[in-house]
Every structure is written in C-alpha cells, then in structure tokens.
Amino acid sequence: MGEGKQGAAMVVAEMPKGLIAQLQNPNPIAHFKVKYKQLEDGFRVWLAKQSLPVEAAVVTATSAVQGAAIGAFMGTLTNDVSSSFAPPPNAAVNPEAMASLKQAQALGGGPFVQARNFAVMTGVNAGISCVLKRIRGKEDVQSSMVAAFGSGAMFSVVSGMGGPNLAANALTSGVFFALVQGGIFQIGQKFSKPPADDLFYEKTRSMLSNLGLQNYEKNFKRGLLTDNTLPLLNDSALRDVKIPPGPRLLILDHIQREHDLKGARRGSG
Template structure:
C-alpha cells in the first residue's frame, strides 16, 4: 500500500446533443462576428445591412401575406376623386402603407430593418459602444426611410420622414431602456459566473441554486471539498463530477 486511497470517479453522463449543437452554433456565431469586426467598416456595414434587410423582407412578406385581405379594404381613390381633403388622403396613405401585399411589405420592412442594422453597425464601430443614443439614431434613420418608401403620411414627405423618424427613435429609446432594466442579472450573479460555467459544462446547472444557498462563490471553487458540497445537499454523483473537474482544471488546481 502506498498510503494513497484510490477514488472511483463515476463516468460523466452523456452530454445533451441539443445543448452541444447550440454551443457549437454560438461558437460559430461568435467567431464570425469577431472576424467581421476586423474587416473594413464598409464591408461590415454592407454585410450587416444586407442581413438586416433580408430578415426584414422575410418578416414583411409574412405580414403582407397574413394581411393581404386588408389591401382591398383601402383601395386607391379614383382619379376623379379630387374632392378628398388632405387629411383624408393622408389617412388613406397611412392605411395603405400598412396593408400592402407581400411584396410591398417585404420592401418596406427590408428598408426599415436594413437601414437600422447598417446605422447601428456604423455607430458602434465609430463610437465603440452600443448604447441608447446609437440605438435612437439608427431608429430615426429607419423610421425616416420607412416613411419615404411606404408613402406614410401626407404630401410633405420631408416633414413626414422627420416625424416618423422621431417617433421611431422615441419608441426605440424607451424599449432599449426597458430591455436594459429587465435584462440585467441580479447583482450577486457576478460572484458565481465561473461556477455557473462549470456546472453547465457538466450538465449540472440545476445545482446552481445550491451553490448560491451555500455561498459557494467563484473564490471558493479551489477550496471545495466533498463535505462542503454535501452540506449544500448536492448528491454523491454530482459531487464526484465537480471535484474531478476542479482537480483537472489547471487554473482551479493552482488555487488549491
């Protein structure tokens, strides 16, 4: 006997193929975005604009298909109908802008989303940050272009474009702030980021709440023992996997 006690390590359960596929797609997306960010601004902006326009065209085409029956509800006025007031004409054009067929809506939404994506890309590259100001500038541009291509509003296209742009910008600014408020993780989550990654890689993410309940933060990972994991009610199998992972991780092993 050499005084060492052999510990039987249970084999890890097979990884979920869906989780693996999602992780691979995320890695590919991150790698492609990293490559695209290194390209000239014109190349990145053109690609992002084209991608945004394609997505918008798909959404607009679908909406146009679902609302195609509305187009007949708002027919174009006959040429002899010159007695319509400017307000009535403006209302009719607004209705037609949102009730066109698939091709019309695909065009409108392609312009709107493409311009938004392109301006956002340029603003982020120039300013180095994606914030509410950049988001509102992009929304203003997309709203103005949407107004111009769709004929939204009355005969004064310039004023209508500015009005639509301001409306889009205000809505986007409010949504951006609202998204920031609800997307921020709890303040204490920053202390468990490394533990969360470890548990996810082992397929044990359900035990994250046990780590938080026992205050087993990232700083405690190199110090974890079987007794500490048992105290937070983690079963024997997952305990062995966690301890084996820590033992094999060079960074965590150095912290012991």
C-alpha cells in the same frame, strides 16, 4: 502512442456516466446548437477584422434579409387587406386623402409590401447601430434612438406614407420611432438588471447560457469565479469547482474565441 491512449482513457474515466452516454448518443438539437454557436463566433471574428464600410454593409444586408422574412410572414396574415382600400372619389385632387390612403396601404399591405417595409426598417436600424458601435465603442440609449430615427424616416419614404410633405412626415416618423425605441431601451435596461449579489456574474451567466451550461453557474459562484476571472480560467480552475471535462472544454474554447475576437477588433481599429 500508449501514453496517449492511457490519457484519453483517464479523461473518459473522469466523465460522469450520463455525459459518456450523451457523447455516445448525442442530442441532435444540442449538437446543432453547439455547431451554430461555433459558426456564429467564427463569423463574428471574421466580421470584426473587416473595415467599417464592409462590416456595416454586411450587417445591413443580413438584417434586411431577416426583416424581409418577418415582413413577408406578417403580410400573409393580413391577406393583403390593402387591396380593399379603394381610392376616394376626390383622391386625384385631394393630396391629403391620397396620403391617408397610402398610409393605410403601407400598414396593411401583403407579403411583398411588408417584406420591403420590414427589410428597410431592420436593415437601416442595424446598419446605423453597427457604425455607431464601431465609432463610439458602446451601445446605449442615444445610439439606439439615432438608429431608430433613421429606420423610421426611411420607412416613411419607401412605404409611401410621406405624401405631399415627404420631408416633414419622414422627420415625424423618425422622431416617433426614436422615442418609442428609446423608451423600450430604457425599460429593458431597468428590468434586465440582475440582483445585486449577481452583478459579479453577468458575463459568466451570459457565457453559460450561450453554451447551454446554465446548470454550472452555481459551480462558478461556489468557487468565486467572477466575471473578472474569466480571462484567467484554465482547466485546473474549472476542475477545482467540479465542472466535468466536456463542459470544461466548451467553456475554455468559448473564452479563447472571445479573446481572438477582441484581438481582431483591436487589430482592425
């Protein structure tokens, strides 16, 4: 019992005074961020263990809910301008005029209309992306464009923009969404590439950013702890590059969670 207290006292003694004060009076925002990250990691581990249909259904549903919330908010900003679009006199006998009216209403609808439209777009996109990632084992521009095509086609159907030529307009919308998404993906890939000397620390940087420990990236570089060494990290290695006990625990816990997640994916495959 005495040895345990002595060991705990030694760990506390090693901590900087600022870290001790932070632990005694934790920042509620930082505490919430850590808890949320732990909950997110746990959910990802659970989801990776599920079958493909279950994972796709959960991802589609959660993304649709998020999209609906965004759409409802945007719909409140438009103040339902669709109500100001009155049917033209010959709408009943002019399918093209009615189709144009439907398009205007779909793009300028109120909260409920936009919530439905965004829920379909984001849900279908996320669901298709999830299936393709599980099957292909990667995310690339082809998968992104296929998912965008599906979301664009479904948006055309549910929003009423299809008009009399439903299939043709759904195809056109899908192709348009796919081209736009493909261009955005390529631009994002181009501008998100880090400098050449940082290529060995991409995963490390992402990990530290997720944990709110960006300030310790220089410690990893100083000790040449590259992405390839992440699975090999232990308390001693982190101590050698002068990372304090608190951050060391968060880093090692994150690495263990990632290891468990990969194991769950292999087991489900």
